[in-house]
Amino acid sequence: MTADDSYGRLDDDDYPAYTMGRAAEMLGTTQGFLRAIGEARLITPLRSEGGHRRFSRYQLRIAARARELVDQGTPIEAACRIIVLEDQLEEAQRINAEHRRAAPSDAPPASA
Secondary structure (H helix, E strand, C coil), rough: HHHHHHHHHCCCCCCCCCEEHHHHHCCCCHHHHHHHHHHHCCCEECCCCCEEEEEEEHHHHHHHHHHHHHHHCCHHHHHHHHHHHHHHHHEEEEEEHHHHHHHHCCCCCCCC
């Protein structure tokens, strides 16, 4: 990989650029919290060649949402489930919007 390739990855939300310590510091949480949401399978950090966890910006946003819920008193397992459901709802809404855009405008609505 060339230096140009590496710099291009800086804009990639899925590139695992952050160590466990740096991720915890950025989120103002503990490494144990990040391990717990990993064990709950909310996020799956990539492992470096040495076996160390690496997090992407996308994963840090998810972890921040989990921390927000936990800080409000939601148990960690419930917070993880809420985030998964929020993500599924967002995806379903996106798909519905695509179908509405693709549907002919003069078609009658489908009956339930």
